[in-house]
Amino acid sequence: MNLLKFDARHVQSRASNLENHCSAQADPHRGSTSPSLPTVGFRKWRGLSATMRSTTCLIFAAGVWCNMERIRPYLDQDAMILACDGALRDCLENNIVPDAVIGDMDSTSEEVLQRFLALGGEVHRREEQNSHDLNKALTMAEGWACEACVVVGATGGDRQHEWANLLTCAAASMNIECLGEDHVYAFLLPKEMHSIEMVPGQLFSLFALPVAHEVTLEGARYPLLGETLHMGSRGLHNVATGPTLGLNYSEGRIMLLKIHPSAKAEGTPEA
Known part of the structure; x- marks a missing residue:
């Protein structure tokens, strides 16, 4: 049995049950308490046909953000935009109005919430403490059939939160790209x-979480051809030889960690 796949399904199922339960709770910032109604209003999506809607969700978390030049291209893709409650103030200060904010609302103020509501945003209070705010945001994105997520602010700041955020991304059943200050953490699906x-x-x-089968990697100094990667240092310190990497594998989970070109190189690849 693939333990990672089992864990991902367990986390998603449990979080979905919590989502359905919380959707039925009375919330002064939500117009309806009916669990059958949509819990997210896509202001950008309402004017788009289904074929034009992006399947990517852009999530802002409360860690350290990369510079806006790296974020701006994602803002132009008509993606669904979610903010964890601790990131809402920073979003508004950067003229970003998310479709919704989600969390227990302990990291934002009533003043910020009221300003957000006045701009047409929606507030989704989830007070249970068995999952953190990024987990709640990813669950919401999965529930709306998003195929990929880009997360800003998952890393930096408190290291315990950073590890929790990255492990949550690893357990999710989507392609997820976390934009750090100097690094990009890409959690990629098999097949x-x-x-x-x-x-x-x-x-x-490349890091297997915990194992990845039949891994093929092209466009790198050290290519792979149908190999099995185990959790450890087997995929450490590789170098791109061209403008793209080609990667596919049959089973498991892989995280690709790359240093952004603007950052200083860390270490030297070993032969």
Whole structure:
């Protein structure tokens, strides 16, 4: 049995039950308490046909953000935008109005919430403490059939929160890209052909979580051909040889960690 897949299904099922339960609770910031009604209002999506809607969700968390130049392209894709409650103030200060904010609302003020509501946003209070705010946001995105998520602010700040955020992304059943200050953490699904934009000479590493089967990697100094990766250092310190990496594998979960070209290189790849 693949333990990672089992854990991901367990987390998703449990979180979905909590989502359904919480949707039925009275909330002064929500217009209805009926669990059968949608719990997210896509203001950007309402004017788009189903074929034009993006299947990507952009999530803002309360860690350290990368610079806005790296975030801006995702804001132009008509993606659903969610904010964890601790990131709402920063969103508004950067002229970003999410479709919804989610969390227990202990990290934002009533003044910020009222300002957000006046701008047409929706507040979804989830007070249970068995999952953290990024978990709640990813569950909401999965419930709306998003195929991929880009997360800003998952890393930096409190290291315990950072680890919780990254492990939550690893357990999710979507392709997820976490934009850090200097790094990108990409959690990639199996049975897909992944084309990953790189710069020739850019450093990256592959990590199996906990194992990945039939891994094929092209466009790297150290390619792979149908190999099995186990949790450890087997995929550490590789180098892109062209503008893209080609990656696919049959089973498991892989995280690709790459250093952003603007950051200083860390260490030297070993032969």
